[in-house]
Structures are given as structure tokens and as C-alpha cells.
Amino acid sequence: MSAVAATAAESAVPAVRFRIRRARPGAFLAAALLVLLLAAALFPGLFTDTSPTATDPVNALQAPSGENWFGTDQLGRDTYTRVVFGARTSLLIGLGATAFAVVSGMVLGLAAALGGRVADNLLMRAADVLLALPELLLALLIVTVLGTGTTNVMIAVALAAAPGYARLVRAEALVVRGAGYVEAAAVLGLPRRTVVVRHVLPNTVGPLLVMGTIGFGTALINASGLSFLGLGAQPPSPEWGAMLSEGRNFLDTAWWIGVFPGAAVTVAVIAVNVAGHRARVRFHGGTPR
Amino acid sequence: MTSPMPGAPKKVRPASGRTGVAQVLLRVLLTRLASVAFVLFGAATLAFAGLKLLPGDPVATLLGPQTTASPAVREQIRDEYGFDDPVYAQYIGYLDDLVHLRFGESYQLQRPVADLIADQFAPTAQLAFSAALLSVVVAVVVAVLTAGRRGVGRSAANTVELFAVSTPSFWLGIVLLTVFSFRMRVLPVAGADGFESLVLPTVTLAVPITAVLTQVLRESMESALDEPFALTARARGLSRLGVQVRHVLRHAAIPLATLSGWLTGTLLGGTVLVETVFARPGVGALTLDAVTSRDMPVVMGVVLLAALCFAVISQLVDALYLVIDPRLRKG
Amino acid sequence: AADEGGGTAEEGPTGSPVRGGAAAVAVHQEPSCFDIHVSPQDITGSIQRNVFDSLVSEDAQGNFHPWLATSWEVSTDLKTFTFKLRTDVKFTDGTAFDAAAVKANFDHIVAKTTKSQYAAGLLGGAAYAGTEVVDPATVRIAFSKPFAPFLQAASTAYLGFYSPKTLAADADKLCTGGPHLVGTGPFKFTAYTKGQDLVLENNPAYDWAPQTAKHQGPAYLGKLTYRFLKEDAVRVGALTSGQVDAAVSVPPVNIKTVEGAGIRILRRDFAGASYGLYFNTTRAPFDDERVRKAIQRGIDIGTNVEAVYFGQYKRAWSPIGPATPSYAASLDNSWPYDPALAGKLLDEAGWSGRDGDGYRTKDGKRLTVTWPASPSSNREQRDVLSQAIQADLKKVGVEVQRPALDVGTYTTNAYKGIYDVLDVSWARFEPDVLRLYFHSSNLPSVSGQNAAWLTNPEIDKWTDDAAATLDKATRDKLYAQTQAWVVEHAVAVPVYSATALLGVAKHIQGVEYDPNAWPLFYDAWTTRS
Amino acid sequence: MTTAESTIENAAAGNSAERTTGSTDKVAADETTGPLVTVSGLDVVFPGRRTQVHAVRGISFAVSRGECLAIVGESGSGKSVTARALVGLVGARASVSAGELNFGGTDLTGLRESAWRGIRGRRIGLVLQDALVSLDPLRTVGAEVAEPLRVHRVVPRSGTKTRVLELLAQSGIPDPERRARQYPHQLSGGLRQRALIASALAGTPELVVADEPTTALDVTVQAQILTLLGRLRDEGTAVLLISHDLVAVARLADRIAVMRDGEIVEQGATERVLGHPEHAYTKALLAAVPSAHAKGTRLSPTTEGRQAVLRAFTGGAPKGGSAEAGVPLLDVRSVGKRFRSPDGSWHDAVRDVSFTIGPGEALGVVGESGSGKTTVARIALGLTEPDTGSVEFAGKPWSGATERERRARRPRMQTVQQDPLGSFDPRYTVRRIVGEAVAAAGGTATHRGGAGAEAAAPQPAERAFGMWGARKSRDNRVAELLDLVGLSPTLLPRRPRELSGGQRQRVAIARALASSPDLVICDEPVSALDVSVQAQILDLLADIRAELGVALLFISHDLGVIRHISDRVLVMKDGRVVESGESEAIFTEPGHSYTRELLAAVPRTL
């Protein structure tokens, strides 16, 4: 025991420990669903042994049954299999676009916040311009220039989202840059580079990652919007947005074609949103506001 | 925790040698205008760059695959639109046109872009405005009723919101159409005449926006409810609802105003989908047609319009901030 | 069932015609340009048919009848066409229709500033030599080469006539659409709301219907509204819920539902080039006829077309549809699905190896063919059909890649021949499309439609000769040879020939089809007041 | 809630000893006028997810009309919760129970919400703790004061305006017409506090509960507020005054109740409690007030072990060896700094400030909020470049030098900031926070050695630890530093949020000492802390200075603190130094009128 014991006042402040393991049922469900979706994306073979592109026109438009859990589509392909295999493309678009947007947003945002007035002005004015355009319109334009296809949709959605992240990172980095602990580190005589890497970056990235989980949902929805407009990922490899938009014409003849991929999109977005929300709560719980 | 003296906000001493109010106003106005102009210029440049980056022969694009247009006609088109001029010359000509408010003519529709957009703006504005109104009203009501409470109502609202933000709007639109127009036949399927035809598109456009607004509003209301002034108000004998309405709502309006940029974008972007689903005339439908048929003058016009809307609304919101929050007023 | 070649769209109207009333028609497309002299769009022609009349009218058998022209003479060299015009015809603005009006219109079509994308071609393109006003009721059109298809062209809406006043005053606003588009037709163009609808009103003075029509005098309907409902589900919903009285292009999948809702489906086969796959015969692997043939026989076209179109569209056997004049019915069932034969042919062609994914290889190279897609111009569920084709070809060991391209790249690549397969169709009531598709003067390199890059002197001769005669028997023979040759040498794989599927509510009677399978509302009436 | 209930009972039982003292006083109060408020056995529990907070444990007190009861206690002792319990606003989740909760004959226990509303603002006026944020910033002061009038229909609608102005004037706000139209942010802290009081008085309540009404204020303003409350009491209103500062309330309170950990440990007439404190905690509180003590005496109870630790740390020899002979350690020469205000005009934060600090010296800087103290500190630290003037540190230019040039000397000047929480990376544990400083010091030790051969003579041994960066020795050094500031090594894995205010400030001091600096600049290091904790930190700083020979630049707005710790004092106002000199001289014979004003306002014990 040290010479001066913790005094009454100090011990009166309860030690706030991280509350991690007490997951709520909703969060648990969301996490479980996410794991399931990721598994489907990585190892679709685990969930089904049919091929998502194998046609069987004779068995077209079968309603859900023990044989075909989610029914079959117009070409007799198993909707369940296609939903499972669609997870890869859809999640790839969602995750890929979000990751791309987050990383480029982070680099640009940090550059703006720490790179001096000129860089800041230049980057932020550019961001202003991009932010002035609706995300979907921007994505539309980019797809027009790049052409459709999975990768291009991903890039379009990412580029449309990136300026928002750059803004966020910049704002966050400006706060962190002036934070007491950054000054404290400077007073310790740490080189600027070290300060940025050790203190500015990690504390900026936290909220960004949380935003990213929410951005994932937006990306998925934007991508499906592009599919609906005929500018999405390309068949025959299944993708939820494309399936959903295909299914819209079967709403009263074969609802299962659109409803199941639609449900997949909704479930994925909800799962990620709930996880993101939990992350945000945790994050705010872990740092001073 | 007590909050002793040094945590207090700094008193800003009055400016020495106070400049005239008119002068300050003028300066503010000029900087604002400059920033609007810059955003417009940037958007115009972006659109132009997009046009130039388009792969393929612009004339082929313009004519589409199914045509018997003769080489002479192709030459004529090439000439008329100046596709053969050097890029910088085209760019300068384009900027010059813009400065003189000449927005060119649609390749596909062979109509002046300004006319086209002016024509199509009204129904879109109507839709966007009614959706914005609906979402703000619903969001405020739901947020006031659920902020700072826990229980069934709150969790139900939360769940509905989650679903609302997670469902693609075109899907929602088709489902709504099927139910209310095709099955129940209470609302018309499409078009832009009269109030009835506005209901479903408005709801479709508003649903995801409402969900986001409600969440933001509720969160900021809750943080305002945590503020000592809310407790003070209750200590004066105000009821819970009274505090929400008289004090907290105004505070919550600030983050709401911050979202206006996002709101503008989402509304305009959303109209592309909603107008397509509901076969409504409007800028959104025009945009989609223009983008898919690569009618670049129209695309540029729409880009400029979107940027203008955004810039004007952000300026309005900046002014609104001053109305809501006296702390931001200068002097 | 679809009635082949029949002039009537339905078994026969019930009750007697009623005057007045209004009808709303949902269409799946919105004209981007309403100028019939400029636009190549079917939808423009289809709608404007109500507003503009032509010199002659063609019946479902390909015979021509008087309309605005009472009679005509064709010079034996097929270079000059002289028309005698009706003298009682008035534009809806009161101007009289005469030879000068014909000349003004044809001159307008070929004027450089018009930038005609289609009508100028119908008018012979570079072969057009001018229109001469012989007297107010006689007009002579001259060509620098024999131009047999001119009569057919003259029967289309694209060679319809604007009031000379319109051409003088509003020539620059024709694309926009609106009441200033004045014609001689049974309806007047009264209003247009972009993105929403278009309103036509009855022309009470109309008294010059073609002989092919069911009645004379003004149209029965007082008002005809076209509503632009591009979303299939929306168009069908509007029809079944009674918000429109008719809808074109009812998706095959919805036919059952629609009929279940008590709505009649009027069917009519589209004429012209059926939808098909065209091989780039200048590039490997499709420079090898055996490979082409293998593809032709390796796709289960019948089953796929049946599944995708629910039996509504016909599987095609010839590059032109059965409704087209000079269709070679002998080709029917002549090349059925035969995967075994396909395999054999591929083996013979040297594609006998197999790789890990089950695709055929030759010298270690996988048999991969590129079939570019242009998603923004996708229609009739061709994307779905193509997935079925991809799946079938995978079974015989051929990998089909479908890179999605934007229109610009797509067209540019098409013109440069950067593809193995291209899918096209061209609806037109005229076997001359065979020349458009297979004549060596129409290579994509000169913006032509010869997607197979075929340069065969025989084909050139047959199609040229057929275009240079008006003798039906000769034409039938030449065109039948062409069709047979194309199928025999597997230059193309005809896939389906589409059927117009028009949904019409019970209270609408008398709707007719024109030879292009466009619905005609001149003879239609409504029993609902 | 069964568990909560039983805890309450247990606590109540354990409290019985104190309760006897409480009840004697109550009887005394009864004899005079009959109490307006009677509280007995008040218990408040906040259920938590894992642990519940038992904020108030069965306390009893009474207040009569025309009487002022002061509740005094350290932060978190349950004062505010008690105040809120009186108006039924403890929070929806709290469970409140009381043997008796009587207000003017009304039983407040189990009162319905609508009935509560009739009492709040009308019969009981509550002045909330955080005056600066307790007025709605988006509404005018007039509207805020008018709110209770409107809610309770105290005066007719037409008379509202006049009444508001009356109330403002009555609360000592000059020019009420103008102030009523202004927004809270346009008012100074004192005016805001008075406006808040005015709004609490609007309903002419019989009881005014004032929670820390003076805490956030300058001493001069504090005095005015207390006078205002005094007048109220004299007019017959019952006043419940809450404060953490025993001395501050002394001049107003008739009786004092001392709270600790949710219990009232001592209660009695003011003279008695201050003059003859019975409870050990009351004694400790009184002893912790710095201004009440001669310089050099200890403010907190301490163990002898502490000095031993310090001595062991330095190896017996006080520091000072590395200072450059003959020159002051820090030489600040007429520095000035201007900032741009939001309205675009320029504003001098610091003008022509000069001072020096010699090795081992303690310079205090005192002044009201906004006088430029922090700016001076930042200039000295090289975090802000002065616009005019220059700074030299260790005999070489400091301002104007590049960061690269400064880096070698950085370890010799360290800082302890006002907001300890903000000064730590929230993701770091205590081990990493201090460890980083140790590593940084180690990494630059070579530079120092090489930089000035003349200064290198007795290279402090501890610096060698970091040189090879061995993790083990770093950990040792961290433990040593924690020991030095009196923290247990069990805190090593904790993050800043998991520490109390006092612990955080100790960690900050440990970090500052890691590089064995010559000078530590402390910007209001104790302002955020309770008196008792403040006392410990001040003692620690004094010890460190004495034992390690570290020079201090000590900034505070609290005259008592400054007087206690510094040798020389700089008095700042509006960015200028208005007076400077030896500490004792300034406090006994202030030269400048502003200094006199400051001193006059300091509350004194009897």
C-alpha cells in the first residue's frame, strides 16, 4: 500500500468498468445474423449444394416448399441458393464500398486537418462540391462514366460516400488535434509524427468506424437502388439488389422472388445498424464526450 | 461534479473599433455568395469532366444503337455540338454559356435544358417539400412522445425505424402501390395531378427520412433533457410535455438543421427512384432518363440544380441557426 | 391465340360502335422526341399514327391501299413514284393538304438541320433525289437508284405530314410535342405533360380514313390519353385496377393475372427481324461454322422462351418473324435443340479438351465467348433469357461472358466488331430488314446493322434484287433463300419473335392492330360514358 | 427492488448514532417558529445495472421560515440529490423513501405528479447547481423568469412583464429592462446566477433551495449572491443553502449540516460547527481551507512515510543541478498575444507580460476568468507563439525556436493541466500514460547530455532507466512515479475515466515528473477538485517542490491557493499584469485597487 491511501472522496467515485459482455438479446441476434451472413458470403457451399446459376425451366416459379425453401425463379433457379450466393456480391459491394470510402475519407480528412491551410481549403472545397450532390445522383453519374458491373457499382457508391467521411474525419481530427492529451504529448517532446500515429489517428478512427457500420447499410441500399435503375451488378451471379429489382414484377404472381432477397437486404442492414449502434454506445461509453 | 470557474465560457469582449453593421453584413453576404458560386463552379466542372470522361463516341451515344442515321447526319450532329473542338475550348465555351445562363439543349429531347428543368421542377419540388414536411412533422411527434422514455412504445418506434431505414425505397413504393392502389384502389397509381397522387410517393420518400430524423431528434432531445435547464424548467412546475415542447424541441432543432444538407440530397436522390416507381413527372425521372441515355446537357443542368438547391438551402439553414440559437448571433 | 396475319385484332367486336367518351392507354415508353421525321422510336410512331396520316396504307398481307393518295404509279426502273392525292383533306389547322405539303414535308425530312435519325433513311437516304409538285393533286418522288421499299416506307407514320404552317413556324419545336404538331389524322395533339401523359382529342372533320380501316368519318373516341407507365408492375396494376382502359406491352408473366381480372389480351406478332444472337463471323471462334452451329443447336431455345415468356412469345426459326411478309415457313422445326450434336460439332472443331470448371478447351485455351450487354437498353426480360442461354451453353462446355457496358462503349465496340456475339432485333413490317442485317454494305464499320459482319456476294445479290422488285413471288423466293442460307450457315441464332400483348378493358371495343403491331384506336369505342 | 429496500434499512440502522445529534437540533428549531420543512430518514437509491448507488442514506433535517440551513459536503456526498428530492425530481429511476417528508403541512411522500407541479416553482423555488447552464440558452432571460409566473398564473398575463422586471431588480440585476431582453450567454456568470435566483423567486416560494449558488463565481460576485440570499431569509423565506465550501456559507447559514457519503455526520448552529467541530470529517474539511492557514503548513492529514518516499526518490539531494548558472530558468519578456473574436475584431488576450522564474522558485498567477492566465501558460509552454515579446528557457530562445530545437529541452518543462481527464488519451491505461512519458524522457536524455556539457554534471541516476528502453525498467520507473504521487499500483490497468478527480490529477503530476523537469507549469490544477482533494494535491505539489527542487508556475483564480503555494505572485486583469511581487507582501499590503477588491471578497472564517 502506498503512503497516502486513497481518500474518502476518491473511493466514493465508483470505478466505471467496461461493460462488455452484457449483450442485449437484440444485439446478440444481430451479431449472430452477421456471422451467418458473413459465413454465407465466404462459404456459400456450407449452406447449399445447388448452383445458383443452374437453370431448370421446367420447375420455374415454384412456391416455397420443402424442396425449394424460398421457391424458384423464372428460370427454375433455387431462390434460397441465390440468396445465399448473393450474400457474397452484396456484402462485397457493401463492405468494399464502405471500406474504400472509409479509408479514402480517412486519408483525405487527416490530410485536410493536419496538412496546413492550403491542403485543408483545397480538400474541403472539393468535398463541398461533392457533398452538394445527392449521393445517389453522384453514384449514378459515376456509374455512367465507369460503366455498370459489380466493381464499378462498388466504386461509385464508395466515391459518393467518401466526402462525407472525409468531413467527419477532419472535424474529428481537428478536435483531437487540440485535445489536452495531444498537447500533453507535444509537451513531453514526442515528435509530431509519433503524436499523430499514437494519439490523433486512433482517436479519430473510432467514430469513423462506427459511422462506417451505418454507412454499410446506406451503401447496400444505394447499390440496390442502382440495380433497380438498371445500373447495378451484373447477372448471372446473384446479387440481392438485382434479385429484388427483378422480383418487383412478380409481386402478385411469385412474391418469393423479390421478398426473400428484399428480406436479406433488410436483415443485413438492420444487423449491421444494430451492431453499429452498440459500437457507438460502447464508444461513447469509453471516452469523454 | 461541481463546475468551478475556469470551465465557464469565455467572455468575449466587445470589438474595439466596431465596424459598421452594414459593412459586416455586406462582407458576410459576399463570402456567402462566393461560397455558393464556388460550389456551383465545382459542380459544373465536375459534370463537364464527367462528360469528357465518358467512353465511346458521343454521337453514337446520342443516337443509340437502333438508328439508320447517315454519316452526314452524324457529321452534322458532331459539328453542331462542337464535339470536335479541343477540350479546353469546349470547357471555356461551356463556362461562358453557364455564366450567361445558357444551359444548352437536350440531345435527346431537343429542348432547351433550362425549359425542361423549369418544367419538371414543380412536381419534384412539390414531392420533396411534402415529403420533408411529413417527415419532420411525424419525426417531431414521435420523438416528443418517445424521448426520454422507455417501454413498449419506445421499442416499437425503434423497431419500426430500423425497418424503415433498412428497406430500399423502390421496394417500399411498389409494395405500397400494390396494397393501396392495385388491391384497395383507394389511391391513384401514378401521375402528378392533385393531392391523391401525391400521397403514396410522399410516404415512400418520407419513410426512411422520417426514421433517421426521428432518431436524430430523439437523441438530441434526450441530451437536451439531460441539461440542467430542463430540470430547472421542471422545478418551476412545468410538466414533462411542457418542457419538451417549450424548451427541448428548440434545442433539438439545431442538429435537425445540421441534417438539412443530407436531407436535401436524400430527397433529391430519392425522387429519382420514387418518380420512376410512381411514373411521376419530375426532375428525378428526367435525371434518370438523361443519365441512361447520356443526355449530358440535361445531366449537367440537373447537377447544377442539385448543387444550387444544396447551396441555397445550406445558406438558409445558416440563417436559420441564427434564428434558433441566439448564441451564434454576433455583436 | 395470336391470329397469324389477320387484320383484325380480335374475334370481332360486340355491339355497335358508340361515339364519344374517353380512353386512357398505358404505354411502357415515353417518346424522347415527338418529331416523326426525326425519331426512330416505335413509341413515337405508334402514338403519332393517331395524328398523322400517310400516302398509302398497308394491310397485314403486305398489300398497299389508297389513303391520302388515291392512286399511284411506279416507274419500271423503280426510281420514280407518282401519287395522285385526295383533294378533300385538311390539316386540323384548316390548311389544305396538297402536293406542296408533301414536298414541304419530304424536304423537311432530308434537310440537314432536321438531323433525321430514321425517316430520312426510309426516304431512301442518299438515294432520294427530290420531290416534284406536278400539280396540286399530283406529286412525284424520284430516287437515284431503284428503291422498291418506298411504298412500304410511305405507309409508315414516320413519313406522315405536318401542316406546312407548322413546318414554317415551329420546325424547331417539333421534338417537344404539343398542340403545335398539326397533322391530318383522326386525333389532334392537345396536351403533353412530360413524364406523365399526353392527350389527343377527336378531329371531327376527319373523313379520309384508309381503306384498311373498319369505318369512315371521325374516330369514335372523343379523347384518347396516353399515360407513360414505364414500370411493368405499375402499368399492369393500373390496368387491373381500372385506372387505365388499355395497356400495351403487358409482361408475359402477368398475362394470367390480367386475364383473371376480366381484361382481354389482344395479341399480334411483331414483324421484322426476330430477336436473335448474331455471331461475329470475322473472329475466332465464330469464324468456324461448326462452332456457330454448335451454339445454334446447343441452346434449348424452345423451353427457355416458353419459361421466360410464359408461352406468350414464339420461339423463332428464321431471322425474321412469321408475321413478316416473305417469311420462310419451311424453316420451322428445321433445327431443333440437340446438345449431342453441339458437342460433336465442337469436338470436330477441336474444342475437345475440358478444364476444371467443365468448359471446353483447345490447345489449353478455354472456349470463352464475349457477349456484351447494355443494361440500360435491356427490355423484354432479355437479361433473364440470356442467363438461361448462358446456363445451357455451360452444359455444352461454352463459357459465355457478358460484360456490362454503357451505351457509348457498347455502340462503339459494336461498330468496331469487338464482340463474339451480339443480340439484336428490329421490328418492321418488311423483309427488307434482311438486307439491313446481312448485306455487306451495312457493316457495323459504316454504322450499319450487319452484326454478323457477313460479306457474302450471294446474300448481297439476293437482298439487292429483292429490294429492286415489286413482284411478290420473286421477293418471296429471294428472301426465303436468304433466310435459309443464314440459318444453314448459322450466321445467327434466331431466338424469339415477340408478340404485342395489349390488355384492353371490357368496355373498350374495336381496337385494331396495324401491320407493325401497333394498336390503332381509330376504330375503337368505349361503352362507358 | 427487494434488495434495494433491504440495503436502505441496513443503512438506516447503521445511521442511528448520528441521528441523535440531528434530532437535538430539530427540537431546537421546533421551539422557535416550527419548521416549514421536516425531513426524516430520507433515503435515495439509484439502481444501476450491476451496482446501485445509495446516494442519500436516511438523513434528517428541518428548516424553519426565516432560517438558513446550509448543507455542506464534498462532491458526491448527496447534497444535490437531497435538494432534488425536496421537489420530487430525483429522476424516474431513483427510489426515494422517507420516514417523513413534510412541507408546510403537506406530506410530500407519495404525492401525485400534478400536485408536485403545484408545489414546484410556487411554494419551493429550486436554484440548480450549474447556474451557467441552468437557464435555457435559447430563450431570453425575461422569458425564463416569466415562466413560473405563467405556469402558476401568479400574476395576470398583462402584469407579467412588470413583475419580471421587479424580480430581476429585486435580485440585484442592474438595468433589468435590457437584461430581460438578453440571452443567458450575454450575461456574466454572476448575473446569470442572479437571474436564475430571480426565476426561482418568481412564485414567491416559502422555501428556496439554492444548490451551490456561488461555486462558479468570482469571489466578488460570490459575496453579492450571499447577500441577496441573506436578504431573502431576513424577509422570512426559508433558505436551504448547499455548498461544498464550508467557509463560504459560514456568513449566511444559521445552522450547518455536514454531509458525507449520503449521511449527515454533524449538524448544529454555525458557530458551534465551525468553532468546535465534533466530527473528524468536519475538522478535516476546516483544515483543508488553504487561506485559513499559514503558508508552509500542511493542509491534509499526512503520513510521515511520504517525505521518506520523496527523499528516496531524489537520492537525498534536492534538484537544481541541471540549471544553467546565473540565468533564470524561464524568462518571459513583454509577451503579447491577440486573438480574433468571432465578429472579426481583434482582442488582446495578453499584453506586455514579463516575468522570470528561477530554479526551484514558485510563481503564482492569479486573476479572474478571461484575464489571460491560460494564454500566458501556453506561451510559456511553447504551445502558443507570442505575437510580441520573447521567451527564453534555460538560457536559450524558446519562443520563435523550431519545435526541433525545443524538443531537447521539452522534458525539462512539463505541465499539469486544469482538466486532467482531457489531458489523457481516453484509450490509454495509467500504465501507458505514465509509461509514454517515461519513454519520452528516456529517449531525450541523450540529447540533453549532449546538448549542454556544462549542465550535464550530476546526471540524475533515474534517467538512465529509459535509455535502453527496457520494458522492465520502464515499468519500475512507472511504479516509482505512482508511489511518488501517492497512488496505488492497483490503478495501473485503469483508464482515465475509471479514476476519481484526485487520482487523475495525481497521474497527471506523475506524468509531468517522469522526465525530472526543472519547471512544472500548473494551470488551475486544483480548480476542478473538492477542497479536501485540493488540499492533498497542493500538499503533494509543495512536497515535490521542496524535495525535488522543481520550479512551479502556478495558475489559479483562487487567492487562497495562490497565497498558500507561491513565493511570488502576478496579478492579472484583462491580459495585463496589474501587480506583482512577493506573495506575502501582496496579500498583506495590496497595491492595486483590483487586488484589494479581490482580497476583500474572499470569505473568511470566524
Ligand SMILES: Nc1ncnc2c1ncn2[C@@H]1O[C@H](COP(=O)(O)OP(=O)(O)OP(=O)(O)O)[C@@H](O)[C@H]1O
Ligand atoms: N441520476 C443519477 N443516477 C445515478 N446516480 C446518481 C444520479 N444522480 C446522482 N447520482 C449519484 O449520487 C451521488 C450523490 O450525488 P449528488 O449530485 O447529490 O452529489 P453532490 O453532493 O451534489 O456533489 P457535487 O458537489 O459534486 O454537486 C453521487 O455518487 C452521484 O454519482
Ligand SMILES: Nc1ncnc2c1ncn2[C@@H]1O[C@H](COP(=O)(O)OP(=O)(O)OP(=O)(O)O)[C@@H](O)[C@H]1O
Ligand atoms: N485560441 C483562442 N482563440 C481566440 N481567443 C482566445 C483563444 N484563447 C484564449 N482566447 C481569449 O483570450 C482571453 C484570455 O483567455 P485565457 O484562457 O488566457 O484566460 P484565463 O485567464 O485562463 O481564463 P480562465 O480563468 O477562464 O481559464 C479570453 O478572452 C479568451 O476568450
Ligand SMILES: [Mg+2]
Ligand atoms: Mg451537487
Ligand SMILES: [Mg+2]
Ligand atoms: Mg484558463
